[in-house]
Amino acid sequence: xxxxxxxxxxxxxxxxxxxxxxxxxxxxxxxxxxxxxxxxxxxxxxxxxxxxxxxxxxxxxxxxxxxxxxxxxxxxxxxxxxxxxxxxxxxxxxxxxxxxxxxxxxxxxxxxxxxxxxxxxxxxxxxxxxxxxxxxxxxxxxxxxxxxxxxxxxxxxxxxxxxxxxxxxxxxxxxxxxxxxxxxxxxxxxxxxxxxxxxxxxxxxxxxxxxxxxxxxxxxxxxxxxxxxxxxxxxxxxxxxxxxxxxxxxxxxxxxxxxxxxxxxxxxxxxxxxxxxxxxxxxxxxxxxxxxxxxxxxxxxxxxxxxxxxxxxxxxxxxxxxxxxxxxxxxxxxxxxxxxxxxxxxxxxxxxxxxxxxxxxxxxxxxxxxxxxxxxxxxxxxxxxxxxxxxxxxxxxxxxxxxxxxxxxxxxxxxxxxxxxxxxxxxxxxxxxxxxxxxxxxxxxxxxxxxxxxxxxxxxxxxxxxxxxxxxxxxxxxxxxxxxxxxxxxxxxxxxxxxxxxxxxxxxxxxxxxxxxxxxxxxxxxxxxxxxxxxxxxxxxxxxxxxxxxxxxxxxxxxxxxxxxxxxxxxxxxxxxxxxxxxxxxxxxxxxxxxxxxxxxxxxxxxxxxxxxxxxxxxxxxxxxxxxxxxxxxxxxxxxxxxxxxxxxxxxxxxxxxxxxxxxxxxxxxxxxxxxxxxxxxxxxxxxxxxxxxxxxxxxxxxxxxxxxxxxxxxxxxx
Amino acid sequence: xxxxxxxxxxxxxxxxxxxxxxxxxxxxxxxxxxxxxxxxxxxxxxxxxxxxxxxxxxxxxxxxxxxxxxxxxxxxxxxxxxxxxxxxxxxxxxxxxxxxxxxxxxxxxxxxxxxxxxxxxxxxxxxx
Numbered sequence: 001x002x003x004x005x006x007x008x009x010x011x012x013x014x015x016x017x018x019x020x021x022x023x024x025x026x027x028x029x030x031x032x033x034x035x036x037x038x039x040x041x042x043x044x045x046x047x048x049x050x051x052x053x054x055x056x057x058x059x060x061x062x063x064x065x066x067x068x069x070x071x072x073x074x075x076x077x078x079x080x081x082x083x084x085x086x087x088x089x090x091x092x093x094x095x096x097x098x099x100x101x102x103x104x105x106x107x108x109x110x111x112x113x114x115x116x117x118x119x120x121x122x123x124x125x126x127x128x129x130x131x132x133x134x135x136x137x138x139x140x141x142x143x144x145x146x147x148x149x150x151x152x153x154x155x156x157x158x159x160x161x162x163x164x165x166x167x168x169x170x171x172x173x174x175x176x177x178x179x180x181x182x183x184x185x186x187x188x189x190x191x192x193x194x195x196x197x198x199x200x201x202x203x204x205x206x207x208x209x210x211x212x213x214x215x216x217x218x219x220x221x222x223x224x225x226x227x228x229x230x231x232x233x234x235x236x237x238x239x240x241x242x243x244x245x246x247x248x249x250x251x252x253x254x255x256x257x258x259x260x261x262x263x264x265x266x267x268x269x270x271x272x273x274x275x276x277x278x279x280x281x282x283x284x285x286x287x288x289x290x291x292x293x294x295x296x297x298x299x300x301x302x303x304x305x306x307x308x309x310x311x312x313x314x315x316x317x318x319x320x321x322x323x324x325x326x327x328x329x330x331x332x333x334x335x336x337x338x339x340x341x342x343x344x345x346x347x348x349x350x351x352x353x354x355x356x357x358x359x360x361x362x363x364x365x366x367x368x369x370x371x372x373x374x375x376x377x378x379x380x381x382x383x384x385x386x387x388x389x390x391x392x393x394x395x396x397x398x399x400x401x402x403x404x405x406x407x408x409x410x411x412x413x414x415x416x417x418x419x420x421x422x423x424x425x426x427x428x429x430x431x432x433x434x435x436x437x438x439x440x441x442x443x444x445x446x447x448x449x450x451x452x453x454x455x456x457x458x459x460x461x462x463x464x465x466x467x468x469x470x471x472x473x474x475x476x477x478x479x480x481x482x483x484x485x486x487x488x489x490x491x492x493x494x495x496x497x498x499x500x501x502x503x504x505x506x507x508x509x510x511x512x513x514x515x516x517x518x519x520x521x522x523x524x525x526x527x528x529x530x531x532x533x534x535x536x537x538x539x540x541x542x543x544x545x546x547x548x549x550x551x552x553x554x555x556x557x558x559x560x561x562x563x564x565x566x567x568x569x570x571x572x573x574x575x576x577x578x579x580x581x582x583x584x585x586x587x588x589x590x591x592x593x594x595x596x597x598x599x600x601x602x603x604x605x606x607x608x609x610x611x612x613x614x615x616x617x618x619x620x621x622x623x624x625x626x627x628x629x630x631x632x633x634x635x636x637x638x639x640x641x642x643x644x645x646x647x648x649x650x651x652x653x654x655x656x657x658x659x660x661x662x663x664x665x666x667x668x669x670x671x672x673x674x675x676x677x678x679x680x681x682x683x684x685x686x687x688x689x690x691x692x693x694x695x696x697x698x699x700x701x702x703x704x705x706x707x708x709x710x711x712x713x714x715x716x717x718x719x
Numbered sequence: 720x721x722x723x724x725x726x727x728x729x730x731x732x733x734x735x736x737x738x739x740x741x742x743x744x745x746x747x748x749x750x751x752x753x754x755x756x757x758x759x760x761x762x763x764x765x766x767x768x769x770x771x772x773x774x775x776x777x778x779x780x781x782x783x784x785x786x787x788x789x790x791x792x793x794x795x796x797x798x799x800x801x802x803x804x805x806x807x808x809x810x811x812x813x814x815x816x817x818x819x820x821x822x823x824x825x826x827x828x829x830x831x832x833x834x835x836x837x838x839x840x841x842x843x844x845x846x847x
Contacts, residue, residue: 095802185798188781214782250801250821259818262803266816269807330780336802338778 003171005179013161015146018043022155023132028090028253028587029053033066034133036148036157038236039080039140043157048134055706059089060117060547061604062135063106064611067115068710070139073614077110077228078235080141086125086193086241087135090588092550093126094336095250096265097583098272099552101126101334103209109227109507110203110235111401111456112484114612116227116507119547121333121342122209122220123191126550127152127245130252142237149180152245153189162239168444169194169208170360170394172240173219177212180244188212189248192219193241195230196396198443202454204401204486205230208393211333213361221363222333222342225398226510227485234396248335253587260586264579269338272559276339280558281318286331286341287367287554288321294371298641299491299517301376303430304407305480305628306637308491315380316370324382339555341366345386352437353391354444362390365399371489372403377410377436384433391440400510401456404486406436408457408479417470423449457481477627483508483617492629494644495521497532500680503625504536506608506618512553513540519571533683542572544601549584556580603706606689606696613695614714620694623681631673635662638669645669695719720790721828721845722771723755729840730764732757736832736841743831744824754815754826755841766840769813769826775805789845791828799823 023030031048048062056065063085070083084107094100103125109116128136131152138148147162166172173192181187192210199205207230208221224230251258276282281289291313294300298308325343333342345362365373365385373388374380392399406428412418413428420427424442426435426449442450452460457479464470480487485508492498498521501514516535519525526532546553561575568574581592592600612618632638638645639662649657649665653672657665685692689700695718701707737753745752755768771792776784783798784805799822806814806823816823833841 095800214780248800251819257819262801262816262818266803266807269804273807328777330778330804332780335780335800336804338802338804338807 003175003178005175008162008164008175009179011162011164012147015159015161016041016043018157020045020132020155020157022152024254025130025252026254027256027589029058030129030132030134032133033062033135033137034128034150034157035137035139036159037140038138038142038146038148038159038238041159043159045133055603055708056607057089057548057600057604058134059087059092059550060104060106060544061607062087063104063117064115064604064608066135066137067106067108068607068611070137071108073616075108077108077113077232081139082108082232084138084229084232084236085135086128087550088125088129089548089550090253091584093129094253094255094261094583094587095248096261096336097555097579098265098268098332098337098339099334099555100336100550102546102550102552103224104547104550105207105224105229107227107229107232108615109229109484110205110231111228111458112508112617114483114507114615114617115608116229116485117547117608118207118224118226118229119512119552120207120209120224121211121222121552123211123334124193124209124241124243126334127189127191127243130248131243131245136241138236138238138241140236145237145239147176147239148241150241150243152243153247165239167195167197167200167239168394169196169221169396173208173210173221176240176242177210177219180242184217186246187219188214189244189246191243193233194239194396195233196394196444198440198454199230199396200234201446201451202397202443203228203231203456203459204398204405204454205232205234205396206398207233208396215329216344216346216361218361220333220342220344220361221393223393223398225400227507228398230396255587256589257586261583264583265336268555268559268579271561272338275562276559279560281322282339282341282554282558284327285318285322285325286343286364287558288343288365288370289318290367291321291370292317294367294490297517297522298494301371301407301489301491303378304376304411304478305487305491306411306634307640308493310375312378312380313375316374316382316385320382321365321370324386337552337555339559341554341558348386348390350387350390352387352434353441355394360390362386363393365389368489369399369403372400372407373436376403376407376489378430379433379436380431381433384437388433388436388440391437395440395444397440397443397454400488401486402440403489404480405453405457405460406439408460409453411478412464412470412475415474417464417468417475422468456484457486458484477633479626480628481509482625483622485509487629490515490517492517493631496676496680497526497535499625499630499677500532500536500684501539502629504623504681504684505540506605506612509625509629513543525571529679529683530687532680533687536684537687538598541598541601541605544605545580545597548600548604551580599704602704606701606704606706607711609690609696610711610714613718618694619718620681620692623694625677627670627674630677631669632666635666638662638666691719693718720771720847721843722791723768723826723828723830723833724842724844725766725768726840726842727764727766729838730757730766731838732759732764733837735835735837739832739835740826743829751817754813754824755832767811767813770811771828772810774808774810775814775825778804778808780804789828790847792825793827794823794825796822
């Protein structure tokens with residue numbers, strides 16, 4: 001693609017500039033953050049105190065601390081004081097240990113109006129860190145289209161008007177990599193954060209973080225997908241955040257002992273080389289290897305999570321994606337990640353929309369996109385899935401929320417709750433890929449039913465109930481959202497622990513806190529409520545730690561040591577946990593063990609919980625799922641797995657189903673499953689040190705060293 | 720393809736090649752800094768050195784590793800960010816790294832060791 005970037009650059013008008021001393025990271029920290037107000041033009045540094053490091057560690061912890069201070073209890077996502085915070089964490093940016101380049105982004109979410117956190121690859125976060133800042137905080141609202149530019153080579157930050165650059169990410173990223181690089185080789189030193197045209201109109205807007213792919217000679221895009229942060233960026237009229245940093249080396253964290261980081265990295269590289277082909281095949285197909293596994297275990301969401309498998313799923317089997325993805329490429333989203341899971345479809349010719357006929361590189365689809373934009377909406381042509389994936393990415397739309405919301409819309413269409421007069425004539429029948437794509441294009445144009453769909457399930461439920469007279473109870477049952485966020489793409493009906501893993505998640509139902517289905521449903525390793533509660537304490541805390549450090553979860557357990565199965569707790573992957581302890585200590589100089597690791601997370605986790613309470617959510621009722629996540633809502637669902645459900649009535653619930661109607665059997669299931677979920681909440685809250693209403697107790701906050709006055713003030717209102 | 724061909728049966732384990740290589744690369748006679756390594760094995764000597772197969776090139780994220788016109792895999796240190804993925808992928812374990820050194824190093828088939836080898840156990844050859 002050719003761009004006249006000189007002309008575009010000539011139209012830039014500098015609004016504000018801040019020059020700063022280039023620093024040096026010491027043991028993983030710069031000890032300063034960067035504040036940029038795109039409304040007032042204020043740019044400044046903020047010091048990072050020792051207490052901030054001790055209590056909040058970095059990454060998501062720093063983000064949440066900054067966000068807390070930026071907003072108050074009345075702030076809405078669209079208010080100027082809402083901030084977008086990006087941070088990497090002390091371990092992040094090392095080039096040795098696979099999965100060490102994650103940025104964590106937080107903001108008040110347009111979908112939930114509580115803090116959302118999203119974990120994303122690409123080069124922006126590490127480059128920003130090595131430019132001198134542990135975190136970036138974007139506040140204010142501009143009345144003109146602006147770009148924020150951080151030059152980490154020369155030490156300045158600029159805000160400027162940028163009227164001519166594109167909005168859609170695949171074009172904009174190319175323009176900005178070209179604009180700020182001195183030559184082709186220099187493009188690798190640029191990273192761009194952007195959204196897209198649909199993110200302007202859709203709550204479910206997301207952020208793309210770029211990294212330059214030197215083999216493909218184009219910027220690739222990784223997504224901070226969840227919770228609508230792309231919509232916040234566009235609401236602030238920010239076209240892009242750009243960073244330039246040229247001096248990347250292996251020791252820029254100034255670690256205490258680089259050799260340990262190198263050795264653990266090489267050890268993991270060797271595991272990947274030796275075992276990936278027999279384990280997850282991440283290097284060939286990324287997370288899309290999960291499709292057939294989920295289908296085989298009845299966990300692949302089909303038709304808005306009604307069913308967990310479908311005979312058509314063979315059409316989106318991992319071998320299909322393997323054949324479409326370009327093979328033997330080092331597709332790491334940060335340097336040093338030999339797991340190479342960010343696969344791409346190259347030279348894909350688009351058949352719809354403003355880029356029809358263009359041949360493009362499409363990042364993914366990953367498993368979640370297949371779940372959301374294939375099986376869940378019954379679109380089985382892989383080319384349609386790739387096209388949806390492409391437009392979601394370049395328009396700045398979260399494929400998870402888009403897939404789950406579209407599935408909800410299609411079920412409403414099936415039930416004639418939605419009709420052509422409500423959808424501007426779009427036929428939302430299961431599998432209608434043309435309508436799905438048109439929804440996306442409408443979203444980008446800011447017109448038609450697509451804009452409504454882009455507001456997500458919570459908004460649609462209210463609209464349908466209030467404006468269309470739809471049955472509220474049924475919509476509540478089938479609308480797969482909690483706290484305002486759409487569920488990601490796993491069936492949780494047969495795993496009570498996963499129902500908790502999803503719905504108790506602080507930001508809303510995303511599986512990054514806990515994925516316990518195999519431990520629970522398949523291997524029955526956590527049979528009691530207390531066992532499940534322990535798992536729902538440990539794993540969310542353990543996984544939170546990745547977000548504090550700037551790490552990716554995948555190299556933890558999507559590649560395992562050959563002897564992992566023989567360890568005492570294979571689900572925890574003990575050898576890799578030890579690797580994390582080792583590299584944390586080698587970089588920061590601070591000793592750490594599993595207890596301290598969990599405690600670091602617990603402090604930030606409880607802070608986020610109280611942040612939710614401060615913003616008016618986070619009570620027990622907010623942790624309750626729609627019934628579709630728990631059990632069969634409709635007779636169709638029940639009858640599709642009648643043998644299983646009847647057996648459960650007899651053997652688990654203790655009721656003879658012989659003479660019962662389907663409705664009676666469903667009612668019994670509902671009574672049992674709902675009650676079971678409530679008991680799970682009781683056990684989990686107790687394990688987490690919270691009251692039955694979900695409030696962290698003062699004593700618990702004291703025990704974990706988080707009895708900060710501002711937190712006590714919030715919880716005391718509820719105790 | 721140009722590469723250093725080895726004849727282990729001729730090797731007498733004098734380690735001259737290691738000294739020549741490390742002196743050339745790092746101005747230091749130290750076997751651990753040599754691209755070629757000699758190890759005693761079953762009363763004979765094993766010679767480990769890069770055969771220029773190029774597998775490391777395929778995993779390098781920054782294109783710091785390239786194959787030159789003679790077929791030799793070259794490392795451009797200014798482009799290398801020290802991820803060491805090449806060290807792990809090398810099928811002959813001939814991509815070297817030293818603890819806390821920022822970049823790896825490897826045989827570039829310069830032939831210096833071959834010219835000093837007293838038993839002609841090393842030879843620069845060009846094939847294909």
